[in-house]
Amino acid sequence: MLLFLIIGLSIGCNKDINDPYSYSAGIVVFNASTSMPSEIKVNFTNEESNFTAAEQIGYYNFDGKFANGSTALGLIAGKPTSLKVIAVADSTKLIFNESVTPHPGDIYSLFITGAGDETSGLLVKENIQKNVDSVTGVRFINLSPNAGAISVNIQGQPNGSGVATLGFKQITSFEPYPVSSPDQFYILEIRNADSGDLLSTYFLNQLPVFGNTTLIIRGLVGGNPGFDITRVNN
Known part of the structure; x- marks a missing residue:
């Protein structure tokens, strides 16, 4: 989805092939905030405090394939841009405020998590490579504020054999998961990385061969919204 967004913006803005401002980059914003209500608004226009018509993103926003709380937006390459985010529940203060100057084709991911005064963001400049074999690259990000460090294993394999320990707001690199048939699943x-207690299971299927997917661990253990795993194909 983001690739098509970038291509579309590039074509739409391409008035001068030598003008770096005619190229576009992109960002995907993920709302994993556990505040209630959890909706956030983003303002990437460089206008100081204009959130009136800003993009609103809910916890279960649908990206066309998964209800992962995401929205894809365009950025103008070569132009310094302030990335500002507020919570709809309290629009008086910014919960994220950083500036980027993207190059043509750059892709960012912005993950918002936490609740109340503890809400914050993690900005990742992506470097996603296409796989050259019959595999899917799989990575994990821990956005659950109260789960502590988590571990991941394929069912039947030792605890932590997939990911030994992943703290809050940490993200792994993409690791290859073989895809031997269209029906391949894991x-x-x-x-919990310390106790070994099982927090959740996730059925990973419809793997994008030669592509990548990010599994987003979010929500609250024993709370609302509940602890769960969602995903986005990169």
Whole structure:
């Protein structure tokens, strides 16, 4: 989805092939905030405090394939841009405020998590490579504020054999998961890394061969919204 967004913006803005401002970059914003209500608004226009018509993103926003709380937006390459985010529940203060100057084709991911005064963001400049074999690259990000460090294993394999320990707001690199047929699937177990207690299982299927997918661990253990795993194909 983001690739098509970038291509479309590039074509639409391409008035001068030598003008770096005619090229576009992109950003995907993920709302994993556990505040209630959890909606956020983003303002990437460089206008100081204009959130009136800003993009609103809900916890279960649908990206066309998964209800992962995301929205894809365009950025103008070569132009310094302030990335500002507020919570709809309290629009008086910014919960994220950083500036980027993207190059043509750059892609960013911005993950918003936490609740109340503890809400914050993690900005990742992506460097996603296409796989050259019959595999899917799989990575994990821990956005659950109260789960502690988590581990991941494929069901039937030792605890932590997939990811030994992943703290809050940490993200792994993409690791290859073989895809031997269109029906290939994996049952993943998410555990507390210290105790080994099982927190959740996730049925990973419809793997994008030669592509990548990010599994987003979010929500609250024993709370609302509940602890769960969602995903986005990169």
